[in-house]
Amino acid sequence: MTTETRRIVFYRDEMLPPKPPPPATTGVIGWMRRNLFSDWWNTLLTFIGLYIIWLIVSWLVDFAILSAVFTGEDRNACLPKNGVEVGACWAFVNARFNQFMDGFYPTDQEWRYLLLYAVGIVLLVPLLIPKAPYKGLNALLLFGAYPLLAYLLLYGAPSLGLPVVETTQWGGLLLTLVIASVGIVISLPLGILFALGRRSELPVIRFLSIVFIEFWRGVPLITVLFMSSVMLPLFLPEDVTLDKVIRPLVGVALFAAAYMAEVVRGGLQAIPKGQYEAAQALGLTYWRMMGLIILPQALKLVIPGIVNTFIGLFKDTSLVSIIGLFDLLGIVQSALSDPKWSTPTTAATAYLFLALTYWLFCFGMSRYSIFMERYLHTGHKR
Amino acid sequence: MTTQNAPREIVEDAAASAGDLAVQMIEVNKWYGDFHVLRDINLEVFRRERIVICGPSGSGKSTLIRCINRLEEHQSGRIIVDGVELTEDVKKIEEIRREVGMVFQHFNLFPHLTVLENCTLAPIWVKRMPKKEAEEIAMHFLEKVRIPEQAHKYPGQLSGGQQQRVAIARSLCMKPQIMLFDEPTSALDPEMIKEVLDVMVELAESGMTMLVVTHEMGFARQVADRVIFMDQGQIVEMNTPDEFFSNPKSERTKLFLSQILH
Numbered sequence: 001m002t003t004e005t006r007r008i009v010f011y012r013d014e015m016l017p018p019k020p021p022p023p024a025t026t027g028v029i030g031w032m033r034r035n036l037f038s039d040w041w042n043t044l045l046t047f048i049g050l051y052i053i054w055l056i057v058s059w060l061v062d063f064a065i066l067s068a069v070f071t072g073e074d075r076n077a078c079l080p081k082n083g084v085e086v087g088a089c090w091a092f093v094n095a096r097f098n099q100f101m102d103g104f105y106p107t108d109q110e111w112r113y114l115l116l117y118a119v120g121i122v123l124l125v126p127l128l129i130p131k132a133p134y135k136g137l138n139a140l141l142l143f144g145a146y147p148l149l150a151y152l153l154l155y156g157a158p159s160l161g162l163p164v165v166e167t168t169q170w171g172g173l174l175l176t177l178v179i180a181s182v183g184i185v186i187s188l189p190l191g192i193l194f195a196l197g198r199r200s201e202l203p204v205i206r207f208l209s210i211v212f213i214e215f216w217r218g219v220p221l222i223t224v225l226f227m228s229s230v231m232l233p234l235f236l237p238e239d240v241t242l243d244k245v246i247r248p249l250v251g252v253a254l255f256a257a258a259y260m261a262e263v264v265r266g267g268l269q270a271i272p273k274g275q276y277e278a279a280q281a282l283g284l285t286y287w288r289m290m291g292l293i294i295l296p297q298a299l300k301l302v303i304p305g306i307v308n309t310f311i312g313l314f315k316d317t318s319l320v321s322i323i324g325l326f327d328l329l330g331i332v333q334s335a336l337s338d339p340k341w342s343t344p345t346t347a348a349t350a351y352l353f354l355a356l357t358y359w360l361f362c363f364g365m366s367r368y369s370i371f372m373e374r375y376l377h378t379g380h381k382r
Numbered sequence: 383m384t385t386q387n388a389p390r391e392i393v394e395d396a397a398a399s400a401g402d403l404a405v406q407m408i409e410v411n412k413w414y415g416d417f418h419v420l421r422d423i424n425l426e427v428f429r430r431e432r433i434v435i436c437g438p439s440g441s442g443k444s445t446l447i448r449c450i451n452r453l454e455e456h457q458s459g460r461i462i463v464d465g466v467e468l469t470e471d472v473k474k475i476e477e478i479r480r481e482v483g484m485v486f487q488h489f490n491l492f493p494h495l496t497v498l499e500n501c502t503l504a505p506i507w508v509k510r511m512p513k514k515e516a517e518e519i520a521m522h523f524l525e526k527v528r529i530p531e532q533a534h535k536y537p538g539q540l541s542g543g544q545q546q547r548v549a550i551a552r553s554l555c556m557k558p559q560i561m562l563f564d565e566p567t568s569a570l571d572p573e574m575i576k577e578v579l580d581v582m583v584e585l586a587e588s589g590m591t592m593l594v595v596t597h598e599m600g601f602a603r604q605v606a607d608r609v610i611f612m613d614q615g616q617i618v619e620m621n622t623p624d625e626f627f628s629n630p631k632s633e634r635t636k637l638f639l640s641q642i643l644h
């Protein structure tokens with residue numbers, strides 16, 4: 001190639017119009033061609049995968065819907081028909097649904113926790129929507145007034161005409177939600193405090209925080225629950241009786257707080273020293289610096305970890321069934337031992353119901369955390 | 383240029399009465415472990431005086447000015463700022479930090495707050511100023527540093543030079559008596575250095591007491607009342623800029639100047 005043949009001057013009078021991309025490299029077809037059917041090996045894997053998915057889904061649809069039994073009075077409805085086993089025995093869940101929801105809460109008092117749920121949703125939803133106004137008032141109502149209302153409604157206040165419902169009568173989803181939400185509401189602030197404590201310059205505070213965190217992280221939750229239900233009463237004076245529900249509740253909350261503390265500490269470590277220095281140089285006190293500058297940034301960084309801990313806590317509440325509380329798992333399991341409903345598919349149905357219920361709550365939290373991350377990310381660049 | 387001369391006269395007047403001292407450091411020493419980072423520092427800064435501190439890397443310049451607002455603790459000697467002695471007393475430290483503004487090499491703006499919120503945060507939470515008043519003051523200083531139109535952006539959306547000007551405005555919103563600058567232009571691209579220096583020159587002309595760690599010798603010549611040269615944790619030479627640059631006394635200073643002025 002010589003320089004004579006190379007074009008060194010160039011100009012254009014007419015601009016090129018945009019052309020469509022070559023066929024099927026974009027869109028669904030293009031994506032499939034590139035990712036699923038790029039060669040024969042890939043195509044084979046795709047078909048094997050599709051076949052496995054088909055097996056699972058068709059079995060599930062058949063079990064849960066097509067051959068399922070939705071109504072019935074007792075086990076007879078769900079027994080094999082003409083020698084063929086039926087699918088899910090939803091009739092069982094249906095018959096026990098009320099109990100699964102609230103344990104042994106008196107039927108004529110059910111409106112109390114339903115009202116509480118309604119108020120909870122009304123207060124929680126706007127707090128979760130970033131653009132909704134009056135965040136301060138909203139938070140005050142939810143974290144200040146709502147727990148009081150929850151106590152009055154759930155436990156009762158004879159002076160207000162609400163008969164007492166002992167905590168031993170609480171159960172099912174109601175109890176699970178109580179333990180989970182109290183655990184969540186206690187563990188986050190407590191975890192933040194211990195995270196700050198662990199990074200404190202005061203040796204005593206730092207030492208106590210480390211002892212707390214490492215103790216709770218080093219002990220299995222089951223052990224904590226057994227200790228709280230069996231050993232704690234031995235150490236307390238005889239006239240002091242701690243409620244049977246409160247004991248494991250405190251255990252679950254402190255347990256989650258220790259994990260939370262480590263998650264938050266991770267966030268704190270990611271904040272550059274310059275942020276502390278700038279805040280100090282402006283004359284902010286320690287708590288203002290933390291509350292206005294450091295924690296908002298640190299917590300935002302660890303939202304996935306925080307929600308992860310919440311989800312873990314939510315599922316761990318099911319362990320209280322081992323110490324004899326009838327939370328959602330406990331009540332469903334106890335219902336399984338009822339001979340009136342003993343059929344080949346009752347247990348499978350019950351566990352499917354359990355899995356679905358837990359999954360709904362956890363999936364909801366997970367989606368919200370993803371939404372929040374995206375929102376905060378676009379809210380301000382970097 | 384009357385503003386150029388005025389402060390010099392004030393300095394000479396002020397020398398008479400010690401009450402006009404903005405900062406007084408007496409026999410200040412500091413160690414990092416065994417490392418003696420500040421050695422017998424004696425320094426008096428008068429009100430409205432502009433001081434430029436220079437010296438090789440690691441000579442203790444940052445440590446020195448960070449002792450003035452207690453971002454670093456000194457281990458012996460006394461530091462008196464605006465008539466208040468720095469001790470362990472947290473209340474006194476906070477009192478001094480309200481009066482002393484600081485600008486950092488890496489700006490250290492709060493990335494989760496808008497420019498305006500960066501500026502109003504301390505007046506609202508430290509001085510308990512009503513939000514509206516704080517915003518008015520913030521806009522005033524953002525105009526002074528010539529970026530009022532960026533008020534509602536986040537720091538990450540601004541250039542380095544703009545961020546540093548916001549940082550200056552943020553400090554000024556506290557109406558400080560003294561401003562400390564720690565290499566405010568060393569993290570900036572050349573074309574942004576000027577916009578920051580311009581703002582600093584204006585601030586100097588308005589009569590602010592300033593201690594500036596910088597290697598911008600043009601700035602030192604233009605606005606400094608005194609230039610301090612530090613090496614190995616000590617003040618090696620201190621003089622007016624004219625004398626300092628044209629007639630340095632110590633061999634160490636001569637060597638340093640020959641290296642940075644070519």
Ligand SMILES: Nc1ncnc2c1ncn2[C@@H]1O[C@H](COP(=O)(O)OP(=O)(O)OP(=O)(O)O)[C@@H](O)[C@H]1O
Pocket residue numbers: 414417419437438439440441442443444445446
């Ligand atoms: N936290 C610390 N722990 C131990 N040594 C430190 C610490 N901070 C600074 N030093 C040391 O103290 C000396 C002085 O540091 P300083 O930051 O004051 O220097 P400087 O003059 O500002 O230098 P530069 O121009 O690089 O900013 C340096 O040798 C540095 O390594």
Ligand SMILES: [Mg+2]
Pocket residue numbers: 443444445564565
């Ligand atoms: Mg430095």
